[in-house]
Amino acid sequence: MKSVLLRRVLSALLGVCLAALGVVAASPPAGAVAAPILPGPFDDSFYTAPSPLPAGKPGDVLRWRPAVPLLNAANADAWQVMYLSTNAQGRPDAVTGTVLVPKGKDPATAPIVGYAVGTQGPAFKCTASKAMERGTLYDQPAINDSLSSGYAVAVTDYEGYSPATVPTYITGQSMGPAVIDSVRAAQNLPSARLAKSAKVIFQGYSQGGGGSMWAGEKQPSYAPELNVVGVVAGGVPADLTEVAKGLDGYIGFGFLAFAAVGLDAAYPDLKLDSFLNDTGRQQLGDAKKNACVAELLLNYSFKKISDYTTSNPLSTPQWQARLAQNKLGANPPRVPVFQYHASTDEIVNTPQAETLHRTYCAAGVREQWQTYISDHATGILAGNADAHQWIVKRFSGAQAPSNC
Secondary structure, eight states, X not given: OHHHHXXXXXXXXXXXXXXXXXXXXXXXXXTSOOOOSSOOOOSGGGGSOOSSOOSOOTTOEEEEEEEOOGGGTTTEEEEEEEEEEEOTTSOEEEEEEEEEEETTSOGGGOOEEEEEOOOOOSSGGGOHHHHHHHTXXXXXXHHHHHHHTTOEEEEEOOTTOSTTOOOOTTOHHXXXXXXXXXXXXXXXXXXXXOOTTOEEEEEEETHHHHHHHHHHHHHHHHOTTSEEEEEEEESOOOOHHHHHHTTTTSTTHHHHHHHHHHHHHHOGGGOGGGGBOHHHHHHHHHHHHHOOHHHHHHHHTTOOHHHHBSSOGGGSHHHHHHHHHTOTTSSOOSSOEEEEEETTOSSSOHHHHHHHHHHHHXXXXXXXXXXXXSOHHHHHHHHHHXXXXXXXXXXXXXXXXXXX
């Protein structure tokens, strides 16, 4: 009798503790693997994927823990998650991210923004979820706008951010699933209590503009169950070959170097190391450990591919084939799109983005194309208000404008 009473007391205490952590009792969605009941781990081992990966479906939550993003502690409940996704070669992988639900809003009625962050940098310390904890994520205004409007936000870290791995930066075939599955993970996390039928919009700028557009292109075949109503994408690197031409020898060379590292991480057959000279091996090795966006700009501006290589890998058939696989436009989204760009973009050149706009229009996409007099860095702020209003109207059910 005493043992039964003790078990009941312990069960009640566990319930109180779980409630304090934001865990609620809930049945997993039909066909989905139940998310872990207990949170953790609470150190950086959280980012290291289990090996081997457990069986499951893209978007299944492998682990979670409460999060306190510095700038959203007062207006949102938040959790960090690790979820199953799909890498550039079509194989299962694990990705981390952050789920935010606005306080004072019924989660069951909240639309969801799948937010794809812009370039963070190759070092593990640059991970978007870590930047959110510090309050240094430059995408924060867009996230704040969504939370203030009552929308939940799922923010992916992208593939490869852990103490022992390299991010697959700018690789669309990896970014698209990571963005899509962050939304699925948000819906599968019992604590968030979000609806499977919630309206969804993918949003992002720069790398994130590419990530959100890749999510839009892949969603019809990869996640047809999602109720996607639009895509917002700014500063989109649609054609990596064309973007590279504007970076070699110019201020944004660090982004080109990081892109080469990211593609090599996604596709080991590219063998980037075989093209590097001693300077390239030393400096790219250091960047993987220490470089965030500031370092990419400060330490690598006006460098050239020839400074780091014995021969240019980008011109080889292997690299050209992988670049072609990661060029947007082959599968236009089936939902309305708001695409915007800085008219004097010195990092992600405007003409290649405008070419994507024309491709989508020719395919019948209902797209609004907008340019702003700004450079790349300020383009995210220049377009943010219009982007948010476009999101508000799509979630309200208003017909999307088009200037094709």
